Amino acid sequence: MRQENTITIGTNSANPLLAQRPGYGTMRLTGDDFWGEPRDRQGAIALLRKAIELGVNFFDTADFYGPGVTNKLLVEALYPYTPDLIIATKVGARRGDDKSWLPFGKPAELRASVENNLNQLKVEQLSLVHFGQAINSSDNFEEGWATMLALQEEGKIQHLGLTNATIDQFNSAISMGNVASVENMYSYAQRVTDPTSAYGFQGGEVLSLCEQRQIPFIPFFSLQTSLPAEQPKMKELALAKGVSEAQLNIAWLLHQSPFMLPIPGTTSVQHLVENINAAHISLSAEELAFLG
Incomplete structure (x- = not known):
């Protein structure tokens, strides 16, 4: 079966x-460690432009990537932006000077992050912002989400989503306002989508909630959590179909739900082309059943 792309x-x-x-x-x-400039800056810019040539129009970033590095790369590669371009960013975290990942979800901090993204990306309004918290954060989720809704009302944000969201946070956010999308960890090898749950093959709880409300689900680390471990069935079917395991992983994601929006990252133009071409891989009901 072929999927709507x-x-x-x-x-x-x-x-x-x-x-x-x-x-x-x-x-x-x-x-290294998602810190600082890329080893090949011009290569990174060329890759982003190649993605546009291949039809990609959705780019996921954050002001704490680098920090500030990916936002500036997007500007250098793609600005001025075409009307159909979607740059999704996120708030709720920052990087410490020791490269640590720290919570940054208090109202004043969220406002600072939004302003930072606006300035770095050279836009007057952010197309899509995902708000998230570390599981061990002491920041108040409802207060943070209310701040994001206020920023949206002020015109600084067009669409609001969640990232790293638990079931309880999803339900709380929905009760307060619209949720445009959810960005959580999910992959062939890691199918639990509530970050408070133990890893295992128990089904996607937050994903199911998104499907019920027709909200796009954006899986992150979809290749990182699948490819390092041996996946015998994935390897066997990839060989049979003449595609890479990475391509089959992406195709599997696309076949899981019409609301699934994978965002595989790479620094290789060859892998970028392969990742985008994975959208054209058709999987039969029998093949999907084989993969499990």
Whole structure:
């Protein structure tokens, strides 16, 4: 079966966004430990432009990638932006000077992050912002989400989503306002989508909630959590179909739900081409059943 390769974000709004599947995650364009400039800056810029040539119009970034590196790469590569371009950023975290990942979800901090993204990306309004918290954060989720809704009302944000969201946070956010999309960890090898749950093959709880409400689900680390471990069935079917295991992983994601928007990242133009071409891989019901 072949999958529809576009997805609508913000269906309840007057100005929904139409994204091509898959998108591209920029996190890997930074230096080691997702810190500092890329080893090949011009190569990173060329890769982003190649993604546009291949039809990608959804790019995932954050001001704490680098920090500030991927936002500036997007500007150098793609500014001025075409009307159909979607740059999704996120707030709720920052990087410490020791490269640590720290919570940054208090109202004043969220406002600072939004302003930072606006300035770095050279836009007057952010197309899509995902708000998230570390599981061990002491920041108040409802207070943070209310701040994001206020920023949206002020015109600084077009669409609001969640990242690293638990079931309880999803339900709380929905009760307070519209959720345009959810960006959580999910992959062939790691199918639990509530970050408070133990890893295992128990089904996607947050993903199911998104499907019920027709909200796009954006899986991150979809290749990182699948490819390092041996996946015998994935390897066998990839060989039989003459595709790479990475391509089959992306195709599997696309076949899981019409609301799935994978954002595989890479620093290789060859792998970028392969990742985008994965959208054209058709999987039969029998093949999907074989993969499990």
